[in-house]
Amino acid sequence: MIPGPKSQLTTAALVAVILIIVIQLYLFETVLAAVLDGQRSVLPGALAVSAVLSIVVLLIALKLPSLDRHY
Amino acid sequence: MPHWKKSFPVDLAEEGHFSRREFVRFLAMVSAGFTAGIGYLALRKQPLAGAPDSVAAPVGPLRVCPASELAPGNSRLFTYRDDRDRCILVRTRQGTLKAYRQTCTHLGCSVRWDGQRLECPCHHGYFEVDRGFPVQGPPTRPLSALAAVEQDGFIWVIGDLPKPTLSQEKS
Ligand code: FES
Numbered sequence: 001m002i003p004g005p006k007s008q009l010t011t012a013a014l015v016a017v018i019l020i021i022v023i024q025l026y027l028f029e030t031v032l033a034a035v036l037d038g039q040r041s042v043l044p045g046a047l048a049v050s051a052v053l054s055i056v057v058l059l060i061a062l063k064l065p066s067l068d069r070h071y
Numbered sequence: 072m073p074h075w076k077k078s079f080p081v082d083l084a085e086e087g088h089f090s091r092r093e094f095v096r097f098l099a100m101v102s103a104g105f106t107a108g109i110g111y112l113a114l115r116k117q118p119l120a121g122a123p124d125s126v127a128a129p130v131g132p133l134r135v136c137p138a139s140e141l142a143p144g145n146s147r148l149f150t151y152r153d154d155r156d157r158c159i160l161v162r163t164r165q166g167t168l169k170a171y172r173q174t175c176t177h178l179g180c181s182v183r184w185d186g187q188r189l190e191c192p193c194h195h196g197y198f199e200v201d202r203g204f205p206v207q208g209p210p211t212r213p214l215s216a217l218a219a220v221e222q223d224g225f226i227w228v229i230g231d232l233p234k235p236t237l238s239q240e241k242s
Contacts, residue, residue, distance in 0.1 A: 010091060017098050024105040029178065035112050036122045036179050037212045037234075043113040050106040054099070061099040067092040 010066045017060055020053045120155040122174060122215075132229045135160055138221050141168075146184035148173070151217065151228060157181060159189070160219055160226065161200055170217040170228050171203050177210040189214065202235045 196208030
């Protein structure tokens with residue numbers, strides 16, 4: 001069966017979400033290491049980036065209609 | 072059919088079924104957890120336990136132990152700024168005194184002396200004892216160092232040392 005455009009969209013969304021989780025993990029690890037080193041200046045920027053990534057994942061999780069389809 | 076299967080009649084094929092949306096929702100919670108963690112670090116005013124505190128007033132000299140109690144190649148644990156500020160004092164085989172905070176600069180586990188290097192057991196990170204630079208494993212930053220001296224038959228820790236840089240190391 002050839003996957004339709006909706007199926008591909010869902011797969012792309014899943015890949016994007018997993019990629020974001022990997023970035024979040026790396027970001028958290030880096031920020032924690034910096035804070036343990038006494039460098040707190042990275043925190044505001046890291047928090048902003050992390051919040052944006054979380055909002056993207058939340059939007060995909062709540063709003064993407066094709067996630068409910070069964071293939 | 073085994074007895075437990077009669078008691079718990081769960082169809083495993085059906086049990087493993089969950090939708091893509093449920094999966095992505097779960098990942099969204101994980102992502103929000105990371106954001107909350109960074110938010111907590113940003114809101115927290117005090118430094119994490121064992122992290123150097125650049126704004127705190129300098130702590131005076133601390134008498135750690137009689138010099139005769141620390142033979143070459145041995146180490147001793149002590150606390151410096153407060154009870155949570157765990158540090159390690161090492162007398163190298165050459166007899167030099169070195170003191171570091173025990174907090175690993177990767178994710179904060181406590182380093183220990185393995186006779187040659189400082190070792191972090193959590194992810195097998197290693198730091199050389201001379202200046203506290205990471206030499207193996209995930210850590211990328213040097214340990215926070217303290218100045219230790221021997222005087223009047225005792226070993227004293229007299230304060231924080233500035234963070235070493237790689238360019239200093241090369242010179
Ligand atoms: S916490 Fe020390 S190596 Fe990871």
